Amino acid sequence: MRSDWPLYEVFVRGKRGLNHVHVGSLHAADDEMALHHARDLYTRRNEGVSIWVVKAADITASSPDEKDPFFAPSGDKVYRHPTFYDIPDDVPHM
């Protein structure tokens, strides 16, 4: 008999002041077990001070196939970047 444990994605905060970062995945029967497994699997050497686990099935992701059109709205707005604006060199603190 197969007893399917769902797949969880694991995010670890390496230390205070940093974002949680995706480190991999694991299988667990429930959320609490997923946290314990994540601790044993991904933080055996003090790699983390905080862990998030989330069922992989609950993640909504952009599709890689349509990434060009999906991110297109930000592609042509150069004026959103500070380097778009010419300011004379002798103007201080800009």
Place this chain on the structure above:
Amino acid sequence: MTATLPEQDLERHFERTIEHDQRIEPRDWVPEAYRKTLIRMIAQHAHSEIIGMQPEGNWITRAPSLRRKAILLAKVQDEAGHGLYLYSAAETLGADRAELTDKLVNGRQKYSSIFNYPTLTFADVGVIGWLVDGAAICNQVPLCRSSYGPYARAMIRICKEESFHQRQGYELLMTMMRGTERQRRMVQEATDRWWWPSLMMFGPPDGDSPNTEQSMAWKIKRHTNDELRQRFVDMSVPQADALGVTLPDEDLKWNAERGHYDFGEIDWSEFKQVLAGNGPCNAERVAHRRAAHDGGAWVREAAAAHAAKIKESVA
């Protein structure tokens, strides 16, 4: 008709990504052969880590001191972790983890031939760390730049941890070499047993390695088997000298012209025999893994049942 054109576009996009040394990520379109090759490679690698717990696990209860026992436990636990990082990477390609385990315990997927050799003395534990993990590091460091992102990232974690494995093994051997004449002999004998199988870990010679060319074109692999084997030999000779052991190869000598050590002919018939299932421990390793899997079935089922019950009571 309409479907062929987008596929060509997708393929071109895939090839351009590889060409520009960018990583392929999960859910990107990839050619079916790329997916299959990677799943085969990653699964084989994961299985090797999992089976690789057994030769050294054999000595946990008999480690000569609490220090050595704690180290060995941590190392074997790491091997389990490495297996799990890799299964996790294989899953991003659409492989099913339970199916991968089924394939391992039913002999339908392979693992590294090295783990089919027995660990006869505690010196074998040290030599596995020094030579087997040393060879693994040689193989694995270039895989940190593999074109498939999740595999490369798993390899980065693994390589960091393997360094402890190699150093604890070498330190163990140095300690034994400072001991009695009998202990020194144990180290030499273990070196004699593991040297040639370690060289075989790099796989068949380039002329006889059917998958290498395509894997290198896809930048899954970065060096050929023979290149990595040579690198390992060059690294190991001074380490053997420092330790005070002799590597069991009369043809091993420095070749100034090549800037590398020459070494003797590998007995590839032995390699093929071990791969075909006829090594000293093949049957034992797989039987042990299957027994552990079957023995754990009730735990997996009970945990799933408990989770279902909690969910029901909350709902």
